[in-house]
Amino acid sequence: MPRSIIFLSGIIFVLTAAVFAQQRDPSFQVGGGTLDVNLDSDLSQQTHNQLMTWVHNAANSVVAYYGRFPLDHTYLQLRSFNGRGVHNGHTFGVHNGGLIRISVGTETPISELKDDWMLTHEMVHLTFPSVPEDHHWIEEGTAVYVEPFARLRAGNANKEQVWGEMARDMHQGLPEEDDEGLDHTHTWGRTYWGGALFCMLADIEIHQRTHNQKGLEDALRAIMNAGGVITEDWELSRAFEVGDKAVGVPVLEELYNKMKDRPVSVDLDKLWQDLGVSHQGGFATFDDRAPLAVVREAINAGKPGRPIKVSVSLDKLMSTAAR
Ligand SMILES: [Zn+2]
Structure with missing residues (x-):
């Protein structure tokens, strides 16, 4: 066989192998x-x-x-x-x-x-460690809450959709009758959306207490960067300790102590109002004069935001339903 043909069949073989491998x-x-x-x-x-x-x-x-x-x-x-x-x-x-x-x-x-x-x-x-079964809500909560903002930041979603769907769906995470807190109420709503509610409150509070300089992603990145990924078994307290240290304020630990074994409800209508989010049919419109509008924008961008002029006490929006 002439050399050129051997060479050519070599190329065809390589190309075929490449296409095949790609498929x-x-x-x-x-x-x-x-x-x-x-x-x-x-x-x-x-x-x-x-x-x-x-x-x-x-x-x-x-x-x-x-x-x-x-x-x-x-x-x-x-x-x-x-x-x-x-x-x-x-x-x-x-x-x-x-x-x-x-x-x-x-x-x-x-x-x-x-x-x-x-x-x-x-x-x-993948980004969060495996924690004991009682805390499954944090594994689902981080995934539910982070996913839309991750897609937003990569240009794969828009903010009207992200906030509109969050404002439409978040109520599913509120406690219902006989709720005993996030660690003891393993319903679908409390696991997925109760966990997401925890993450959203933590995100807002980290922004407020760091003068809008840090957010939940700083805590979550620190946990991941300390080796807390899905292949590793961690205690939840260790994850929160690492996260809190990274943002310099113990928001995760404090919020966890409030919500772990009590049916903490949140006035979501007031919270959306404070964030400047109105929603209809899974689509949001925004009011930039709302007190937490600068926090909302910092969460969208994943960057330090403009100073907060009027902070909002999340404690005042939270209530423990009588059992
Ligand atoms: Zn999941």
Whole structure:
């Protein structure tokens, strides 16, 4: 065989191998970590490309919030099903990294993948240590609360949507009858939205007590950077200690002591008003004259904000329902 043909078939082999490898197991670097993606082999190349855009967007969102990707290695298994939507996200710590399993319908339109929150939510789980079962609400709460702001900061969501949906859904985290606090009430609402409510209150209070210079992300980044990621088992007190130290005010510990074993309710209508958030149908409009408008904007941007002129006592918005 002439040398040129050997050379040419060599190139074709390399190209075919590259395309084949890309189809089978795309792998990419993001924020200092490697993501190995395993896609169902019956998906078309076009679907692969769309799914990979979705994966990149979610990973970039997590990096936008945390400053880097939380783990060196993460394995993402994407399974397909006939139909549309994104379902069944699960995230685990495995011996050599993180593992996320998630299912995507073969008829899911690109627009729906663009608006999907679930994959970002799963990736946020990688950033926090595994804590004892009673505190499962903090694992879900951080994922529920951080996900929209992570997507906002990466340009994958807009603030009208983020605050509109949060203001629409947050009431699901309020205590109902017979509630015994976050550590002892393992309902869906208290686990997901009760945890998110805890995170939102902590975020606002950190901003208020640091003159709008720091936020919840500073505490959460510190926990992640101290090695508190999903593969590690930590006591919750250790996570809060690390987080509080990073922001210089013991907001997490204090709020936890208030909410862990008592049904603490929050006047959410007043809180949205103080933040300058009006909402209708999952879409918000904003009042920049509200006392906490500068906090709201600092949370959106993830950067120190303008000084707070009138602070709001969150204690006055909180009440313990009689048991
Ligand atoms: Zn979750």
